[in-house]
Amino acid sequence: MAAEAKQSGYEGRYVQGFQFYLKHSGEHKAILRFIDSVLPGEFERIGAGKSNLDVLGVGSGAGEMDTQMLSIFKSTFPAVPLTADIVEPSTELTEEFKASVAKTPNLQKIPFVWHTMTSGKYEKQVRGKGDMKRFDFIHMIQMLYYVDDYAGALKFFHSLLKNNSKLLIVHEAANSGWDILWKTFRKELCTKSISDYLSAGDIEVHLKSLGLKYEKHAIPNTIDITDCFTQGSELGELLLDFMTEQDHFHSSLTPELRAGILDLLRNKCSTEKDGRILFDCTLSSILVYA
Incomplete structure (x- = not known):
């Protein structure tokens, strides 16, 4: 499924499928629309009266979302010192992020700390030091699929919040096409980097069990998967590989199994418009209070 990078690696055919998915789904644009419409007000409330601000990105990938969020923070509080810690296991993506920062004038003076490791290793490192840096805003965008203990990860990162702070989780929505596909074929598909599938609905259940207050926003989105049903289409095959996490x-x-998946994709996970098959890849944004 869509994620900034597989925590176990970001290489080969998966990368091609991931990049194709991002290009054709417009997922980043959909998330950016949410960031631009909802987060400025949130950041004003979070930063009010504070003498410094600290942000943590978990699974930030190449930083497309981070640079926008940090830019909003910086423009909202231009005189307040701002730091950014980035947890991302891919060296390749981290270098892309650094290059992006170098091209963004208002971010060049922000002190970045780059943690090129999985979120699990970051947690172990922080606990080992015994000196937990706390943050005003933490975001985990499309990354919880590749965490072995997502409940433990949520609890840990929430514990790093300062007072009057927020944890942002962006994840595939309950009852979206992804949710239907991966839960229907859980046994057959959860065999590689994803050992079990969870949707935003599953995350909400856990947040409630922890007694945490949160608010939710829908981020509607679709991707045209018509090529998946065109025999011999290389783009269709690449997209199917990514959607099911297969090599071919x-x-x-x-x-x-192929027939079952294709039937489900067409009839349960998608809608048809003007002869095109549009897969429902709606996201949920969950803002968790400290």
């Missing part, structure tokens, strides 16, 4: 969808899975 048509050669990796049995004919019966």
